[in-house]
Amino acid sequence: MDLSKRKFKEDFKKMLTEVYSMDISESETTEQYVTLGNLIRSYSSKNWGRTNQRYIEKKKKQAYYFSMEFLLGRMLKSNLLNLGILDTVRDGLRDLGIDLEEIAQIEPDPGLGNGGLGRLAACFIDSMATSEIPAHGNGIRFKYGLFKQKFVNGYQVELPENWLQNGNVWETRKMHAAVNVRFYGKVWLEQTSAGVLEPHYEDTQEVLAVPYDTPVVGFNNDVINTLRLWSAEVPPQDDITDYWSYIHQRNQIESISEVLYPDDSNYEGRLLRLKQEYFFVSAGIQSIIRHYKKMDLSMNHLAEKVAIHINDTHPALCVPELMRILLDEEKMDWEHAWNVTVNVMSYTNHTIMSEALEKWPIEMISTLLPRIYQIICEIDRRFTMKMSTLFEREIVERTRIIEGGHVKMAHMAIIGSHSVNGVAQLHTTILKEKVLHDFFLVYPSKFNNKTNGITQRRWLMLANEPLCDLINRKIGNEWETTPTELKMLKAFRDDEKTLLELAQIKRLNKERFAEHIKKTMDLTINPDAIFDVQIKRLHAYKRQLLNLLHILSLYFQLKDDPQADIHPRVFIFGAKAAPSYTYAKQIIKLINSVADLINHDAAIADKLKIVFVENYGVSLAEKIIPAADVSEQISLASKEASGTSNMKLMLNGAITLATLDGANVEIRDRVGEKNIVIFGLREDEVYQYYHDGSYQSRSYYENNPVLHRVLNGLIDGTIPGAEAEGRSVFDSLVQYGDEYFVLRDFEAYADAQKHIDQLYRDTLQWQKMALINIAGAGVFSSDYTVQQYASQIWDVSSKVRNI
């Protein structure tokens, strides 16, 4: 948008007076933040309205991305950047004696997600608006995001993340668009005089779903899409007779949108999750249908105007919910309704880990959602009937929705969608050949791959301004809208001046991060050390343990020989463990205890340091990633669907140290073998082990002296304060089979780390690798990913840029 500095300053002062009746000298950072937020909203509101109007007038087909998580990150600077007024506002504020950076820190970082899945959804909505795709997000407005992580004596403690405490400048409550969502009760079908079956309900619980809309601003265009998040409320009642029971009911209802991922280790917690899933699915679909009806088209044409995307299994109830509306409310017959539903729906699988492939007990789903359960039964019945004529009984049994007393959500999503995609080439291949092989036999043409991506706006333009400036000086800024243009950087691969500038920028970012760590953790880290980063959820398959065992091996090496030729390293971890995942929490404690040991050992000095940042999230990632030298992507091959921190880190010039898992494979293909360090078992070798059952972790413990010593270190008192955790980890690796082949890959990993150590010593060579990584990162832009979703899955228009 066009905005002069003079106009901005006037607007800002005016808004401050309007909102707070203050002038600048009286205002504090919080007021300045809210004022700026309101101003940005007012700047964008015209285009927001226009975008919606355009979609309606042109009867555009729109896509709706249903996701339990949207891990947005702070939005102030991102909105300013996308509106094209970041520099103007920064300068204008400076003239007014205000520091934009300080204001930006005030914004709460909404933790409405857990990790890659939620952050992907956030990158996608940014890219959809930027790529001019008529597509919106649909989710839950959780009052509390994912827990706030604290370390107490090295243990993870979960605290509430009250991100809405001081309001949310970006959202608008849309009471007029509220809808009712129905739970529980009895349902029966009666034939109407017209001969159609009509459901009748009794004793249901009604929940009012109220939408809060947030504008999603496209980059340098006038497109503003919508993120609609639903809040659960009690429907208005005039006849409250029993106040206390009303309060009880209100609390119960409001708990639906209270917290992301309630503890699912008990029945109540699991029930609440199921309620949440149906809540945002039903509210979202009802509102889509309401909107569709404004176009005055027949329901038979729904799929020509609406695409609904099921992001992971959480929104899989979209399938029976749309069927319910088409059958019960729109009076369509089953075949037509099913045809429309399948054409509307598409599904992304984000993991092969069985614990994430949700299934719900029949008893739970039939009590909570009786009509939906009837519909699921009918989908299942028709599926098994049809497939029995075409496939072997075993295949039909393995693919049906209702099995073993449970409703399988992934099966429902696959059967009810026209497209099923994985999130990296390898992941999609594993889905087709292994995890979902039966479905691939049944529906080969549904399967496709869409490799994940990240937005270069947040992860480079905002997070790493010095690098961005360098790139712009070297190759211009076309890459900002056509990210593959980053490849032009390759022309500078042998240009010493550029490589040294790159080194200087990395050094600056490392100094900044070191200052942050000094301030927040009172820990001194050496910016000349290699900053080695592993930032991702804590999960055994991601193998933070492999990293830790290697750190211990370096520690022992230095204890034995203080002069050992090891380049100083700072190992940086950021990770939350699911509250009920005991093993992951033990690993956190163990890492923290090892950090305590090493960081306080005067003999080690600054040769080794461990930084485990508390409460890792988007804002911290924005600080860590630009400062990273090494990107740890060391999951057991086959287990990481894609990974996205690998893409953010390479974009910022970190060198990937990786197994051939997820999108690492495509990163390797992009940058070439020489510019990535690969180690460890390949996916086919892992499956071979599964097949022949020949892996004996104990033999690695017994035969590798370094590993032997490291593992003994877990149980011999070397690590004070973590005796129980050390024992548990030791047992899991040595006694109980080492599920994720940590010991098997240890030696290869340690060698790869040695290689990194050697490579780093040659600054020019290292920076050349970094430059090639940055140059190769453009294809992993989420702009391209969503453009492929738009054209190949949703069939909606987009502004396609060359890949």
Ligand code: CBF
């Ligand atoms: O596809 C996005 C990401 O999703 C996960 O985080 C998930 O929660 N299933 C996967 O673990 C990542 O590999 C993947 O990049």
